[in-house]
Amino acid sequence: MADSEALPSLAGDPVAVEALLRAVFGVVVDEAIQKGTSVSQKVCEWKEPEELKQLLDLELRSQGESQKQILERCRAVIRYSVKTGHPRFFNQLFSGLDPHALAGRIITESLNTSQYTYEIAPVFVLMEEEVLRKLRALVGWSSGDGIFCPGGSISNMYAVNLARYQRYPDCKQRGLRTLPPLALFTSKEVGKRHRPNPGLLILISSQLSRDLPGLLPALPTSSKASLPPGGCASFQSRSVTTPSRRELRFWDLAPTVSEWSRLMREGKWSPRIWRGRLVWPRLRLTFHFFETFILDSGAVPFLVSATSGTTVLGAFDPLEAIADVCQRHGLWLHVDAAWGGSVLLSQTHRHLLDGIQRADSVAWNPHKLLAAGLQCSALLLQDTSNLLKRCHGSQASYLFQQDKFYDVALDTGDKVVQCGRRVDCLKLWLMWKAQGDQGLERRIDQAFVLARYLVEEMKKREGFELVMEPEFVNVCFWFVPPSLRGKQESPDYHERLSKVAPVLKERMVKEGSMMIGYQPHGTRGNFFRVVVANSALTCADMDFLLNELERLGQDL
Numbered sequence: 327m328a329d330s331e332a333l334p335s336l337a338g339d340p341v342a343v344e345a346l347l348r349a350v351f352g353v354v355v356d357e358a359i360q361k362g363t364s365v366s367q368k369v370c371e372w373k374e375p376e377e378l379k380q381l382l383d384l385e386l387r388s389q390g391e392s393q394k395q396i397l398e399r400c401r402a403v404i405r406y407s408v409k410t411g412h413p414r415f416f417n418q419l420f421s422g423l424d425p426h427a428l429a430g431r432i433i434t435e436s437l438n439t440s441q442y443t444y445e446i447a448p449v450f451v452l453m454e455e456e457v458l459r460k461l462r463a464l465v466g467w468s469s470g471d472g473i474f475c476p477g478g479s480i481s482n483m484y485a486v487n488l489a490r491y492q493r494y495p496d497c498k499q500r501g502l503r504t505l506p507p508l509a510l511f512t513s514k515e516v517g518k519r520h521r522p523n524p525g526l527l528i529l530i531s532s533q534l535s536r537d538l539p540g541l542l543p544a545l546p547t548s549s550k551a552s553l554p555p556g557g558c559a560s561f562q563s564r565s566v567t568t569p570s571r572r573e574l575r576f577w578d579l580a581p582t583v584s585e586w587s588r589l590m591r592e593g594k595w596s597p598r599i600w601r602g603r604l605v606w607p608r609l610r611l612t613f614h615f616f617e618t619f620i621l622d623s624g625a626v627p628f629l630v631s632a633t634s635g636t637t638v639l640g641a642f643d644p645l646e647a648i649a650d651v652c653q654r655h656g657l658w659l660h661v662d663a664a665w666g667g668s669v670l671l672s673q674t675h676r677h678l679l680d681g682i683q684r685a686d687s688v689a690w691n692p693h694k695l696l697a698a699g700l701q702c703s704a705l706l707l708q709d710t711s712n713l714l715k716r717c718h719g720s721q722a723s724y725l726f727q728q729d730k731f732y733d734v735a736l737d738t739g740d741k742v743v744q745c746g747r748r749v750d751c752l753k754l755w756l757m758w759k760a761q762g763d764q765g766l767e768r769r770i771d772q773a774f775v776l777a778r779y780l781v782e783e784m785k786k787r788e789g790f791e792l793v794m795e796p797e798f799v800n801v802c803f804w805f806v807p808p809s810l811r812g813k814q815e816s817p818d819y820h821e822r823l824s825k826v827a828p829v830l831k832e833r834m835v836k837e838g839s840m841m842i843g844y845q846p847h848g849t850r851g852n853f854f855r856v857v858v859a860n861s862a863l864t865c866a867d868m869d870f871l872l873n874e875l876e877r878l879g880q881d882l
């Protein structure tokens with residue numbers, strides 16, 4: 327260590343350092359890994375916040391503690407944390423524990439470097455390039471660029487920034503006030519994933535809402551004045567009453583309600599169900615709307631963000647059709663495949679993303695379905711003109727000297743707006759080395775098989791109502807408790823059904839038996855979303871899940 331000042335106790339005592347770390351690794355292996363992934367143990371140990379504060383004894387004091395106490399602290403941290411690797415953790419879009427990825431994370435942490443220059447991260451700079459190349463090849467690109475970002479939301483935000491910069495390359499010099507108002511299109515389910523970040527995009531709007539609402543289009547001409555130059559305003563799209571409980575998608579939402587109803591009245595349009603959702607038979611209509619409402623309002627459309635694997639329902643946008651539209655109108659096509667990108671590894675299911683090779687940018691989170699561990703999120707670009715560096719670079723002369731003794735193109739720091747950047751490639755690379763494409767493909771396919779098993783088992787039981795036939799490994803359903811069965815016609819049925827999931831959630835968390843997320847969605851009241859992502863899952867876990875819901879909800 328270069329620091330000459332000796333730290334108290336451990337730092338000067340290599341034997342004690344080793345003893346501590348071996349002991350900690352022992353605790354990690356026993357408590358976090360073995361118990362943390364065992365179905366005979368709880369998935370979580372619920373405590374009320376005040377009690378938890380007491381139990382953890384969080385206060386930091388002037389006096390240091392003994393190694394024995396420190397090890398106790400490590401055990402307590404693990405005991406009261408949620409075991410996201412546990413087979414009964416269905417709560418998030420990630421679950422499970424891959425030992426090779428974990429090994430990669432431990433090495434990354436131990437080496438403690440930043441990814442910005444070849445000088446201090448030679449191995450990881452080359453490795454990142456190779457991993458990104460592999461991900462791009464799966465998208466269908468033989469060349470391009472990319473970067474690991476701190477999460478899919480940042481990857482999406484970068485895509486927006488890049489699209490704007492590509493269209494207005496002088497915006498950095500001239501300032502955003504010189505740009506016209508811009509409009510981007512994205513699906514209604516996007517929520518905060520495209521929530522503009524004022525610091526990065528300088529998106530200002532009095533109407534900027536917490537959740538960037540779906541489709542920016544429904545702007546009445548009168549809102550022209552509130553479109554800020556250079557930024558993206560967010561507009562509440564007019565509410566659309568859905569004729570069915572099916573999911574409404576980006577392209578479906580474009581026409582206003584009145585237009586929609588008029589067309590339906592005149593018999594010119596009728597909804598068609600395709601793979602469990604409504605589709606517009608004629609995209610042309612959408613673009614009539616697009617031209618009328620967006621172009622007439624003076625806003626310049628510059629980007630469409632399609633989603634491959636939506637967060638709640640796990641739906642896939644029709645990328646070929648969207649790419650056609652983008653091509654016709656010269657729009658940047660971004661595909662948010664944060665959740666669904668890993669399906670590209672499966673020969674059986676990758677057709678869900680057909681057309682993705684026509685995108686300009688793709689966001690893909692290997693920390694979700696591939697279980698690489700948080701965080702691992704890639705932004706992939708088809709661009710070969712160094713757009714990332716031109717758009718985000720600041721040429722900090724103390725890091726990125728141009729007269730270095732090696733190829734300075736290897737310094738990736740100027741591709742991002744961060745300075746220091748974590749090493750996110752090793753965990754994925756090591757896991758991929760261990761599994762091969764084939765091992766990863768088997769995992770994806772297995773997840774699809776288990777999700778299907780769960781659905782079929784649900785259909786055999788009373789009390790489970792599917793929200794829709796899943797396209798992916800998100801299984802969305804209502805648990806209908808005994809008192810509500812056969813009462814579909816009663817006026818307060820939906821209101822009462824909506825109260826079931828929160829009650830069951832409380833019960834399962836307090837017992838620590840499993841964790842499943844729930845949410846309302848559009849006009850639908852609270853329903854459960856089981857995410858079948860953990861590669862350790864078996865049919866027995868699916869049966870357990872159904873039995874446990876029945877057990878927890880039998881008195882409701």
Ligand SMILES: *Cc1c(COP(=O)(O)O)cnc(C)c1O
Pocket residue numbers: 419476477478479480519633634635636637662663664665691703
């Ligand atoms: C999870 C998710 C994101 C956000 O990714 P983070 O890494 O959590 O920031 C974006 N888009 C979709 C579709 C997602 O499922």
Ligand SMILES: *[C@@H]1O[C@H](CO)[C@@H](O)[C@H](O)[C@H]1NC(C)=O
Pocket residue numbers: 435436437438
């Ligand atoms: C990691 O690097 C920081 C400086 O950036 C240093 O203070 C710390 O001691 C290092 N930790 C390890 C575990 O090497």
